[in-house]
Amino acid sequence: MTEPLTWYHATATAPERPRLIGDRTCDVCVIGGGLAGVSTALHCTERGLDTMLLEAETIGYGASGRNGGQVLQSLSADVSVVERQVGKDGARTFFNMAREAVDDMKDRVARHAPDADLRFGYLHATLNERQLEEMRGVCEAWHAWGYTGPKIIQGSDVREWIGSDRYTGAMVDPESGQIHPLRYLYGLARAAETAGATLFEHSLVRDVEGTVVRTAGGAVTAKHVVYCGNAYLGPLQPKLRSKIMPVASFIAVTEPLSEDLAAKLFPQDVAVADCNVALDYFRLTDDRRLLFGAGASYSAITPPGLERWMRGKIGRVFPDLSDVRIDHLWGGLIGITLNRVPDIGRTAPDVFHAQGFSGQGVVLTGLAGKIIAEAITGDDSRLKLFEKIRHLPFPGGPLKTPALVAGMTWAKLRDWIGV
Template sequence: MPSMTWYHDTANISKRHRLNDDLHCDVCVIGGGLTGISTALNCAERGMDVVLLESETIGFGASGRSGGQVVQGFAADISVIEQYVGKESGYTFFQMAREAVDDLKERTARHAPEADLRMGYLHLTLNNRQFKAMQSLCAAWHGWGYTGPKMITRSEVRDWLGSDRYFGGMIDPESGQIHPLRYLLGLAKGAEEAGAILFEDSAVRKVDGTIVQTDSGLVNAKYIVYCCNAYLGKLERKLYSKIMPVASFISVTEQLSASLAATIFPRDVAVADCNLALDYFRLTHDRRLLFGSGASYSTIVPPGLIGTMKRKIVRIFPEMANIRIDYQWGGLIGITINRIPDIGRLSNNTFYAQGFSGHGIVLTGFAGKIIAEAITANDKRLKLFEKIHHQTFPGGWLRTPALIAGMSWVKLREWLNI
């Protein structure tokens, strides 16, 4: 997959040095995406010496390729989380997710004001079954004290989006959109200003106890934090078996006229439908449609991808039939079986966070926060995540074909509207 995206073309990127030395530190973070940078930032702010190692460049992975959708909550419903932690702690998880959005707003204002954070999110349904499920979610949020979201009917959708495709939906005023790479680079600068040292082109080849080895140097750390997510590979097999890398794809169109942009987005909101293999889209700051859709559970780029994406866009917005796609890219996200993030520790000095299952823009920042809390002797919130049992993906070397088969059935059900 190409490394260049619309994000890379619209961000101020600076190159960082490769690790060419042997260093000692308090915390060694492996991975330079949002999880790793947030962990480095939070640890450095707490007075720890931090070294971060990124195999490519900061933001090379999902954090520099995502849809930029700032979404409340988890990919799994709170009722699923309650099965592991109980009803009272389930409410705590909801509050932590709300806190994570507040943290993102504060971090953006402090470190990345250029990241184009805009609030307003439209969850759209395609049938009555999805609409009723969304009504239940909205009612649950209201019951927990978050009364901002409201339901809209089919006849009201046009007030928010220039499309007749949808059955209805929910407006969430405190979710939204952001330029994820600008946000990440702002956090990276903040981490460095707090004292963290960030290295690029420094792939970790081996972790032996407290020694983290690269091709040209090593780091001896008191604490190690794995923040590799879908790009972990087999560096740590205990973690690798708990997540599945899934490829997601995004198209960005040419710049739209002001009149067309106003027609398809009468109100400036980010949008997603409610399918498991969902469509998600938004209007960028330079008036392009950024459109993401579906996923490849084989991680292979489907043939004719640009044509497929264009057809999906036109199905929603017929007036965009003659609009050109200027950018097309893919990247890997990490999913867990239960779609709840897997955050915990492998030992007293080894922590990790992975498997955000499409909700990484917000929850990665919170993961870095609670890991930093745990390292500094307040692991109460980390222990809540450790109560959640994460199964390994079954099938060994057949796990990817098995997932493809299962997801094909889910997609067929959604297509048949059952």
């Protein structure tokens, strides 16, 4: 028996799906079976479009089946970055769209994936004064936009939320949270198929010419093509590839914790991420394991001694867990854009893409699928908003990673020395 890819794969079940054999025609051909691709297929099918999806491996093989399961109702980009590109009103529209995406997710979970363990309550935890000030700024901006749920806590109050002495403060966000992302994805895939979509697995797309999409076993001639391969897309579309950097992040899942210990470490059962650039993010699973993520590695190389490294990370947050058994350990690739705003748009009138969710795709992929389906069925007003955001290529593409590493090293150093 082969090891499951992740704890998620060990705790979710999906049917086997066929590979593409022979020639087909359809309205929409989606490349990639992660949350973005499956959401796009579902939204398109619900709008009456004959939709096919081609996944190189199995549904959820990429980041969507490997992530931290943190449900974040915002973009990864700084408010100021979005404002600079689309103005104050535009930035507010983006914020509202991200909130809409959480509401859509709640609805999808209730209808298609009630087993996905969606829970709310979130801490953006700070490690120093600078980060706490930044969180205050975010909190004020959100309040000004009408979302008054978040609040700042500091000092001994932090202990009421998390059983760790590591944090100086936090922004508590009641409308972000956590989910089992693979059960969610499998639910969306089932719903897409029930609505009439056809999902193929083990069907690597090798070549796209116009809107003709070819695998080793067949070809799909479509009216529209949607690229959703994100950080796993490889060399298929170099222009898209140049706009995102694949960054590795790693997750450890421990043995189940006792009820007492779990309640001590997570008194309010919230998901947590710190505010470092190479951040720690963690939460408690429904079977009371600590799911702890750390990274990111901008060199995209797995650190030597990964288990020891992760144990060290866990021990710094929760000294009680320094010797805890780690049952699952894996890595995955996050697609980040230079400005951290997702890259959702088109490269030709009938060729669309969604990528670069910059570590916050669990929620935003649903929005991407909806907006692309809207555009294909005649309303591209929201897609145009995303297309207003300029996505510069990473200079020289992945070959210039050392420049990025140097930049990130400075950012990490700043986090480390706490300025």
